[in-house]
Amino acid sequence: MPASPAAPNGVLLVDKPPHLTSHDVVARARRALNTRKIGHAGTLDPMATGLLILGVGPATRLLTFIVGLGKTYEATIRLGVSTDSDDADGVENQRADARALAALTDARIAAGIAALTGEIDQVPSTVSAIKVGGKRAYDLARAGQEVELAARRVTVSRFDVTAQRPGSDGTIELDVVVDCSSGTYIRALARDLGADLGVGGHLTALRRTRIGSFDVADAVAEITPAASLVSPAEIAASVLGAFPVTVEEARDLRHGKRLAGAAGRLDGALTPTPAAIDPDGRLVGIVERRGADVKSAMNMAGDA
Structure with missing residues (x-):
């Protein structure tokens, strides 16, 4: 029996047309991508056009870090x-x-x-x-x-x-x-x-x-089932900065363990809460400093 296709997970940049609400765009995306779990980072009025950022699947959790960008x-x-x-x-x-x-x-x-x-x-x-x-x-x-x-x-x-x-x-x-x-x-x-x-x-x-470093020039005007999503790891690293971790460290973070003595590796990071990225380029989660240690502030799904 063939395996079920993986549920969509990522961020979609949309160039919203006029006369649609942001909710209308989300509804179109839900139909096109066949998933209910979609949200947006920052409403646009119906009259307005331009960049609307959609989070799809587990990546919706990243929208909280995008909505406050300039x-x-x-x-x-x-x-x-x-x-x-x-x-x-x-x-x-x-x-x-x-x-x-x-x-x-x-x-x-x-x-x-x-x-x-x-x-x-x-x-x-x-x-x-x-x-x-x-x-x-x-x-x-x-x-x-x-x-x-x-x-x-x-x-x-x-x-x-x-x-x-x-x-x-x-x-x-x-x-x-x-x-x-x-x-x-x-x-x-x-x-x-x-x-x-x-x-x-x-x-x-x-x-x-x-919005932040995301430009409407990279957005799609039409949402289709073949729409290309930006990976959660790429989005999180762009917004929060990357914190590379080993396979063992990724496992420990996912299990709620701290990375003992690793806080020094956060020095010079883009933000105090960078994105932990494993050797395969997957997003483990968002991490933060706890004394001399590093702990997960938000874990992501294993295939992120």
């Missing part, structure tokens, strides 16, 4: 119109007059962007996936309930305008590139820039091009 976005901001969702999917709720827009100089726009660069306290968009009292903020907002979200500290390390043009309705459109910490809302940047300039603003296009 991100890069390409976006278009329309100045002169605000919406209730801070993006083009919402309902217009404010429009600046022509004189206010005509008075908006490049220098003022540059100053507004500079004020939103660096470490800033940002209030997330009301229509967001943040939970309030156990419910998503966007569900509460769409039900007509008032939603108040607390400001959070985020870092915008790059906020560059790559193009500027007049909109068809007298507005001003800015194409921008943003490098930012996890948890930054680009819609909120558009909203706050428009508010600071006194004309309102919202996002009309958004594309995520990078």
